[in-house]
Each structure stands twice: as C-alpha cells, then as structure tokens.
Amino acid sequence: MDLLSRLLHRDGLMLVIDKPAGVPVHRGPKGGPSLxxxxxxxxxxxxxAPALAHRLDKDTSGCLVLGRHRKALDRLGKLFKGGRIGKTYLAVVEGxxxxxxxxxxxxxxxLDAARGWWMRPDPLGLPSRTGWRVLGRTPDSTLALIEFTPHxxxxxxxxxxxxxxxxxxLGDPVYGHGRREDSPPLHLHARSxxxxxxxxxxxxxxxAPAPAHMLAAMAACGWADHALAQELQNGAEVATLTD
Incomplete structure (x- = not known):
C-alpha cells in the first residue's frame, strides 16, 4: 500500500494521512492487512515508524493523525482525550x-459483549454529543448530505x-441498510x-478530499461547490484511468 501518495500533512511532530475506505487501521484478531x-x-x-494517535473505522475514509515519536503521541493523546481537536465529517444519509x-x-x-465494538443508545451509557447541519438533499429527500461535528x-x-x-x-453494514451484496460502501468521510x-x-x-465512491451521491444532493466540482473532475479522471 502506497501511503506516501496519501500524505496530507507532515511536520516534526505528526503526520496526517488520507485513510482509504475499506482498510483497517491496525491488525485485528483475525489478522489480515492493515494501514x-x-x-x-x-x-x-x-x-x-509513526504510530496511531487515534483511529477511524475500517470503512471510514479521511483524515487520520499519526504521532512521529513518544512525546508527540503523548501530546496528541491529551488533546484527543480533552476534546480539543476539532473534527468534521461528511456523510450521505438515507432519508x-x-x-x-x-x-x-x-x-x-x-450493544453486548458478543458484538465487540457495536454500540447502541443507552441512557446509562457515556454522554455523547454530535452537531450536524444539512449541506444538500436530493429533490425527493431520499438522500441528504450532512456535515457532522462530534463533540x-x-x-x-x-x-x-x-x-x-x-x-x-448510506452503505452502513452495521447500523443501516448496507448488508446486501449490492449495497454501496459506507458513505462516511473524515473531512477535516x-x-x-x-x-x-x-x-x-x-x-481530505472526498473519496471517489461518495462523489456521485454528494452531487445528487446538490452540493457542487468549487471544491466538490474539482473532486468530481479528479474522480472522473481516476475512473477513466482505472476502467
């Protein structure tokens, strides 16, 4: 896997890479390739080598932070734990x-011990807050593009x-309707x-630029600013090269 081409930021303390969707950040109990x-x-x-300062789900793409040495990782750990790092996600949702x-x-x-990391709403669970705003919708409101800001x-x-x-x-195999063979990949991206x-x-x-698998649904939701238009063009170029 070529991570150099996915490097978004580099300084003496940390790196930020554009994590591809479908690849786990670390090796799971069943083994297999990982970032x-x-x-x-x-x-x-x-x-x-650098080490993970946090994690993203296997099927989530976008900004992933790595610490380059122990002191940097300690600093990043405190920032993440203290809620001082701002994170913005883009998602296409059903409805x-x-x-x-x-x-x-x-x-x-x-959810239960047998389901590992699967979660559920629980009044006795840990406090969890997420801000959101709609960036666009399909004309029939079957899909919406939402910016999420987890607090x-x-x-x-x-x-x-x-x-x-x-x-x-859209495409969530655990919490949505993405369990069918013809379901699209998870449409969740760690944007910034x-x-x-x-x-x-x-x-x-x-x-991080939106991944190719989300561009069509984002455009269908009517969110076609200059940045997305450029990403659509780049995605079309990549599709042409890989056809």
Whole structure:
C-alpha cells in the first residue's frame, strides 16, 4: 500500500494521512492487512515508524493523525482525550432531517459483549454529543448530505446517532441498510481536522478530499461547490484511468 501518495500533512511532530475506505487501521484478531503494516514508509529519517494517535473505522475514509515519536503521541493523546481537536465529517444519509441543523445529545453504550465494538443508545451509557447541519438533499429527500461535528469521541458515535435520528448513513453494514451484496460502501468521510499541537503556534488545519465512491451521491444532493466540482473532475479522471 502506497501511503506516501496519501500524505496530507507532515511536520516534526505528526503526520496526517488520507485513510482509504475499506482498510483497517491496525491488525485485528483475525489478522489480515492493515494501514500499520505500511507505516515504515512514513519514517522520513526517524529511527521508528509513526504510530496511531487515534483511529477511524475500517470503512471510514479521511483524515487520520499519526504521532512521529513518544512525546508527540503523548501530546496528541491529551488533546484527543480533552476534546480539543476539532473534527468534521461528511456523510450521505438515507432519508433527510426535517430541520437544517441541530445537535444530537444521546448517551451510548455497548450493544453486548458478543458484538465487540457495536454500540447502541443507552441512557446509562457515556454522554455523547454530535452537531450536524444539512449541506444538500436530493429533490425527493431520499438522500441528504450532512456535515457532522462530534463533540465527544465514542466508538461509532456518528453512525449510531444518525441511525437513532432515523437517517442512517448510506452503505452502513452495521447500523443501516448496507448488508446486501449490492449495497454501496459506507458513505462516511473524515473531512477535516484542526489540531492545536503547539500553544505558541496556530492550530494545524488539514482537509481530505472526498473519496471517489461518495462523489456521485454528494452531487445528487446538490452540493457542487468549487471544491466538490474539482473532486468530481479528479474522480472522473481516476475512473477513466482505472476502467
């Protein structure tokens, strides 16, 4: 796997890469390939490979932060734990909210021990808050493009919150309708991240382009600003090269 071509940001403390959808960040109990297997490509002269500062779900794409050494990882860990890192996600959901924006305040807990990391709304669970706003809709409101801003960092938080609101994320095999063989991939993308890594410097701001598998649904929702138009063009070029 070529991670050099997916590098979005590099400095002396950290890296941000554009994680591809469908690849786990680390090796699971059943083995198999993972992003960590390719981290040696990102040493850039340091004696050790970088390490994960957080994680994204296997089927989620976008901004993934790596610490380049132990002190950087300690700093990043405190920032993530303290909720000081700003994260923005894009998702195409099935159905559409009645409002244009809002906040979901719904505690989450483990579904059951046998389901591993699967989560569910649970009044006795951990507090979980997610802000959202609609960026576009299809004319028949069967799909909507939503920007999610999680204020807490629970496992599967956006996916469970979206399902609980009645508009699950398109292609979600766990919390949505993405269990069929002809279902599309999960339409959830970690669009941007803001990291106040050093108090004496402005925060590091990084944005990842939308993945090719989400572009058509995003365009169908009517969100075709200059950036998306450029991504659509780039996606078409990639599709042409890979056909």
């Amino acid at each position: 960590e297997d390719a981290f040696d490509q990102l040493r850039f002269g340091l004696p050790r 559409a909210p009645a409002e244009e924006a809002g906040e979901i305040d719904l505690a989450l807990g483990r 807490t960092g629970r496992t599967h938080q956006i996916r469970v919150h979206a399902q609980a609101m009645g508009w699950p994320i 991240i803001v990291i106040p890594m050093q108090e004496s410097k402005p925060p590091v701001r990084v944005e």
